[in-house]
Amino acid sequence: MSTIEVLHGGLLTSVQDTRRRSRWSHLGVSPGGAADERAADEANWLVSNSAGTAVLEATLSGPALLFRDGGLTGICGGDFGPEIDGRLVGNDVAIRVGPGSVLTFRGRMSGARAYIAVAGGLQVPEVLGSRSTDLRNGFGGFFGRAIRTGDVLHSGPSGATGGRMIERPDLENRGPVRVLPGTHGGRAGFCRQAWTVAEFDRQGIRLSGPPIRGGRADLETFPVLPGAIQLPPDGQPIVLLADAQPTGGYPVIGFVPAADLCRLAQAVKGDLLRFEPVSLKGLAKADKIEAMFLDDFAAASEAGALW
Amino acid sequence: MVGEQSLFITVPPGTAAEAAEALRRDPFWLSVVPAATTILAMFPAGREEEARRRFRRGLVPDPINRRTRTIEIPAVYGGEYGPDLPLVAAEWGCKLEEAVERHLAAMHEVLFLGFLPGFPYLESGHPPVPRLATPRLRVAAGSIGVAGTRTGIYPRESPGGWNIIGRTPAILFHPDREPPAALAPGDSIRFLAIPADRWTEHLSFPEPV
Numbered sequence: 001m002s003t004i005e006v007l008h009g010g011l012l013t014s015v016q017d018t019r020r021r022s023r024w025s026h027l028g029v030s031p032g033g034a035a036d037e038r039a040a041d042e043a044n045w046l047v048s049n050s051a052g053t054a055v056l057e058a059t060l061s062g063p064a065l066l067f068r069d070g071g072l073t074g075i076c077g078g079d080f081g082p083e084i085d086g087r088l089v090g091n092d093v094a095i096r097v098g099p100g101s102v103l104t105f106r107g108r109m110s111g112a113r114a115y116i117a118v119a120g121g122l123q124v125p126e127v128l129g130s131r132s133t134d135l136r137n138g139f140g141g142f143f144g145r146a147i148r149t150g151d152v153l154h155s156g157p158s159g160a161t162g163g164r165m166i167e168r169p170d171l172e173n174r175g176p177v178r179v180l181p182g183t184h185g186g187r188a189g190f191c192r193q194a195w196t197v198a199e200f201d202r203q204g205i206r207l208s209g210p211p212i213r214g215g216r217a218d219l220e221t222f223p224v225l226p227g228a229i230q231l232p233p234d235g236q237p238i239v240l241l242a243d244a245q246p247t248g249g250y251p252v253i254g255f256v257p258a259a260d261l262c263r264l265a266q267a268v269k270g271d272l273l274r275f276e277p278v279s280l281k282g283l284a285k286a287d288k289i290e291a292m293f294l295d296d297f298a299a300a301s302e303a304g305a306l307w
Numbered sequence: 308m309v310g311e312q313s314l315f316i317t318v319p320p321g322t323a324a325e326a327a328e329a330l331r332r333d334p335f336w337l338s339v340v341p342a343a344t345t346i347l348a349m350f351p352a353g354r355e356e357e358a359r360r361r362f363r364r365g366l367v368p369d370p371i372n373r374r375t376r377t378i379e380i381p382a383v384y385g386g387e388y389g390p391d392l393p394l395v396a397a398e399w400g401c402k403l404e405e406a407v408e409r410h411l412a413a414m415h416e417v418l419f420l421g422f423l424p425g426f427p428y429l430e431s432g433h434p435p436v437p438r439l440a441t442p443r444l445r446v447a448a449g450s451i452g453v454a455g456t457r458t459g460i461y462p463r464e465s466p467g468g469w470n471i472i473g474r475t476p477a478i479l480f481h482p483d484r485e486p487p488a489a490l491a492p493g494d495s496i497r498f499l500a501i502p503a504d505r506w507t508e509h510l511s512f513p514e515p516v
Contacts, residue, residue, distance in 0.1 A: 022338035022349055026327065027488035028420040028480075031338075127482045137424055137463070139482035183308065183315055221421060221428070223340035223347035225313060246340055247421025257311045258352075280309065280355075 002069035002155050004118065007102065009148040010063040014133040015141035016040065016115075017054045021128050025246040031226060032132040032140070035202060035242050035265035036113050037258075039077030043117035046074030046094045048160035053121035054131035056147070058114045060268070062105025063147060065116075070099040072119035072160050078111025078266055093165040111266040112200070120158035135202060136243060176276040177264060178283065179229065179254035183222070186214045186231055186253035187277055195237070197271045202243040204230075205264060207273070211235025216251055224248045227256040239264055257283055309355060312337075314348045314362050324418060324492035325373060330365040341492050342419045343428070376494045376515040380460070381501045382451055384410070384473035388503070391439070391470035395453055398436045407500065409433060410472065415458055415496040425462035425480025425488040429496055432456055442468035449475045451498075462488075473498075476509040489513050 018040050020031035034040035034057055044053045056063065062080040067073075074094045075082050082089050083104050089095050091114070097103065105114070124131050124142050133141025142151065179187055189212045198208035215231040223246055224230070230238045230250035239256060240248075241264075254277075256264060267273065278286075308315050318326055320343065327341035330348060335357070337349040350358035384407045385392040396406035415429035431453065438454045443466065446452070450461045452469025459469050462479035479489045489512045490496070497516075501509060 020337075024424075024487060025338040025349075026331070026340045026420060026492060027486060028422060028424045028426050029487065030424075128485070128487060134424075134482075137482075180311060181308070220343050220345075221419075222342045222345040223315075223421075225310075225347065225349070227311075245422055246338075247342055247419070255310050280311065283311065 002071045004153040005066040006147050006151040008064035010058050011061040012059040012146050013063045014146045015054050016057040016132045019052045019130040030243045033242050036077050036262045038262040040115045043074050043076040043115040046164050047072045047117045047119040056116040065103045067097045067101050070097050075116050078114040079109045080114045081106030094162045096162050112268045118155040119160040120156035123154040123156050176274040177260045178278040179275050182252040182254040184251035191275045191277050195273050197267045204241050205239045207237045219249045221247045221249045227261045228252045229254040326366050333365050378513050378515050379497050379499045380475050381509040382473045382475045382498045383503045388474040389472040392472045395470050417490050417494040419492050427490045429458040431458045438468045476506045477513045
């Protein structure tokens with residue numbers, strides 16, 4: 001059990017986990033949770049937390065945290081230049097922090113969201129099966145809001161000894177974002193042009209580019225999921241993220257599969273995105289190959305081959 | 308249609324809530340969300356074949372086990388609580404009191420929830436009313452609005468484009484309660500007119516009658 005003081009909250013930092021509130025979607029509750037669930041899972045792995053443990057999701061800038069009793073922390077996802085007591089430590093590595101040490105962030109270098117895991121997880125009450133913060137509706141996580149100066153967080157007990165790190169392949173030449181068929185037509189036209197990220201929040205990413213036809217606002221409301229690509233009348237598509245409402249009235253012209261949605265959750269204003277249509281079969285094949293890679297990775301890391 | 312982790316179908320009007328409830332009894336599904344004529348069911352990754360089988364079997368309605376609840380919602384109509392009541396009455400070609408009587412006399416069915424946690428879309432069967440040309444930036448918590456042939460209730464303060472005819476003190480959503488919403492798809496709703504000075508007596512979850 002240790003205590004973490006928030007010296008500065010950063011732009012928008014909140015407690016999130018990957019246990020979605022999907023069970024309550026039929027009551028109007030957003031699934032919620034970490035927008036880049038892969039990065040959240042990886043950060044938890046660094047500090048030997050089980051998957052689904054509560055972490056901090058920092059947006060565009062990082063918080064300043066004082067570890068009163070020390071501990072073990074790790075950051076994955078967006079690179080905001082993490083430092084311990086002013087010394088740059090970097091993402092993707094478990095960092096042992098001494099009592100009284102301070103974690104700060106130099107500034108954003110890549111990505112939109114950094115996930116800060118602490119060994120033992122963040123101890124906040126579980127609400128509707130998750131420790132995630134529903135910021136729009138003000139419940140869950142740390143009192144239903146972003147963390148700010150003066151807040152005190154607690155982490156649970158942990159036997160983690162540290163030593164883990166993640167090696168990443170070169171990400172520079174990532175391909176287009178894959179798009180599965182939607183409930184309405186329009187996927188082909190959407191994929192034919194590149195799109196710029198106009199703005200984003202935890203509900204979705206608004207894309208800008210030459211408007212495409214087919215957008216409407218008068219459809220009978222129907223259920224939607226994070227990953228859905230909506231087309232409003234202005235022809236500027238919206239990709240839904242974790243805090244999206246579970247129903248909507250715009251046509252859904254495609255779905256971004258979960259793995260690609262994690263990438264999109266790291267997009268910032270001005271990023272240029274390309275999309276390509278994919279079938280479920282094509283996705284399954286690609287995921288099989290990736291899964292094999294991940295199994296090898298997991299086996300290798302367990303065997304100590306990565307550090 | 309089948310997605311990466313979801314099945315989506317269109318169903319005849321009036322059947323979605325019941326079919327979704329039947330399906331939801333199978334703990335296999337991560338979520339089953341109905342809307343007016345559609346259902347989206349989420350399943351665990353990689354179990355698509357099993358999902359298709361369970362979906363076909365599970366959509367059979369189970370009238371014996373089906374429980375329909377009737378819930379009374381207390382409401383204060385008109386005045387500051389229902390600023391659009393005159394507009395709606397004009398649309399319906401009747402006096403204010405008659406518009407209220409019509410809303411009270413109806414049996415409203417919860418088609419589905421969405422937009423906000425606990426926000427119900429009720430089928431009310433009244434003559435259609437267009438949405439507000441300019442939505443309000445702020446609608447008070449508990450506001451009862453009509454649009455089309457439907458009624459909606461805002462569980463909390465929110466922007467809103469529906470015509471506000473009244474307000475309820477009843478609590479429709481609280482995250483610490485399981486289930487967190489007072490209403491669910493398939494419920495039957497009756498509104499009960501209360502005077503404004505009895506507001507505080509009804510600050511609770513409405514119970515089924």
